[in-house]
Amino acid sequence: MENILIGLIQIFDVWTLVMLFAGVMVGLVIGAIPGLTTNMAIAIMVPITYTMDPSVAFVFLVAIYCSGAYAGSIAAILIGIPGTGAAVATTIDGHPMAKNGEAGRALFLATVFSVFGGIASTIVLFFAAPQLARAAVKLGPSEYLALGIFGIVTVSSMSESKSVLRGLIAGVIGLLISTVGLSPLMGSARFTFGNYHIIDGFPLVPVFIGMFGFGSILSSSLKRRSERKQDVVELGKVFYSFKGLIKYFRTFVRSSIIGIILGTIPGPGAVAASFLSHDQAKRKSDNPEKFGKGEPEGVVATESANNAVVGSSLVPLMALGVPGNSVSALFLGALLLHGLRPGPALFRDTPEVGYTLIFAMLLANIIMGPLGIIIGRGFSYFLKVPKSIMNGIILAICCLGTFSIRNSIGDLYVMVAFGIASYLLKKMDIPSSPIVLGLILGPMVEKNFHMARTIYSDNVLFMFLRPVSIVLLLLAVWSLVSGIRRSVRS
């Protein structure tokens, strides 16, 4: 109790509040620009925090993480290019909402439900971190493999394409693309054909920018000028009434739970959580055909999930001292830089840091709300710029954002290649969401495939030996069957 009070007193210190505010602003601006990631922002800021008090340093970094997770939705909604990987799924319904004259409402929904999702996962972090961490540790390779298969099959069977077969082909293409580069087991190069640019595989951010940003510019180039004018996005009304928000409560709860669970498990992350939540919202909806065409519930689902991942992704780090994703790995580095020990020792030896961090997450999510709406409105002034100039600016941002990831011209070529691929895939009505998910989950699926084979000595039925795997695979089959029934009916 005393430690909790120390954390509360620390968070309301003036300098701490200033750094919290600064962190939220940095996260919002960086996250909103396509190509710039939260990882990048935190990595740049960690050395700057070296001279700060550890509590203040982590308040600053966690504020960047919380606001960065949400800010990607701003560009995703307004210009159809996800600012961060986690906002890829928000593009599916967020940008169509903007094209339908509801950009303001889409931003408002994204902001409100990001705030609530973040608060929900912070509360879970506070009360249930050790228990969640213990449960996550019990999952083995066959469970992770089954989880990957479940994720890809589920999203493939309810993708924007009317054909389940095409959705599955898209998921499999994503998995295949993820095998390009060095093999995770032996380190041998696969399918690189001597090209050192892709020796590490296809970098995710240039792929996303290519598929969503550059791909949309290519599609726009085929439209007549009169058609492009119709693509102009209007801000429109911004606010929802309380009644209007409450009808999305169930979707918010379901998506937050998905985000919290997937955030705790090392691997899947915010992208997988947002896609799965979107998929589940579509399945449970009375109007699934509206998803992908500007359905507000789609934005609620994705944003609740991807911010719910934030708090729970720190659970393995805080409870066990093991980073669960790339951002918590950066936090681990920051903890070590400040001479702190992650895991249970953090709360035992330096409780003021641990509890301050949790209260910082809570406050950061609350502050992020109004600031996010202001920043979103600021970005929306770009909408008044003629579409032709916007395309030029977007192309420049795509190229520079891509280049800034690894300072590699090769990444620009990857962006161009995936832009062309995205254009051709649209022509064939192959959906992009399963490809993205396959690409992200591919390394996890492959690694656990090999581990499970080793553990169970090549026994093909190994996946049926564990109850969680059985449940996940049955859910995948049910998902496939219901997807086939839906496409047959339509």
Added chain:
Amino acid sequence: MEYKNVSVGIVSVFSGAFFLFHSSKLDAVPASFPRVIAGLLFVLGVVVLGRFISLQRKGDGTWSSIIVHIRRTDWVKELGIVPPLVLAILYSVLLMRIGFVISTPLLIGVTAYFFGYRKLKILSIVSMATSVLLYLIFGMFLNVPFPLFF
């Protein structure tokens, strides 16, 4: 719609075969997972093509719908994607050769011109102002090392 199924089937079959062929040159362990996935892609492609062939045999006029689609497609219009493609590739090549200051305003200006904006004075001002802003963000704040000039 059938032309889409045919193209999906052909792409899947060829991609699956391509990856299967190249994974045969790898060692067993690194090749195992890609082989499974490529094999799955090949099978799914065969299923799609198989459906198309069975519809064709029923006389559903699928081939004729594909030929109609090919004839109706305005291939010249489809070439409209080439200019932005060329611009992006040129920018990738020129950024490190002639520098940020020249290549970025050119990219923004030429792209906007291609998309129909004809007020050159405003275009030049916007291109340069945007380039300055982008330099402040990427070059100064994020320290991305790209050359300013030659």
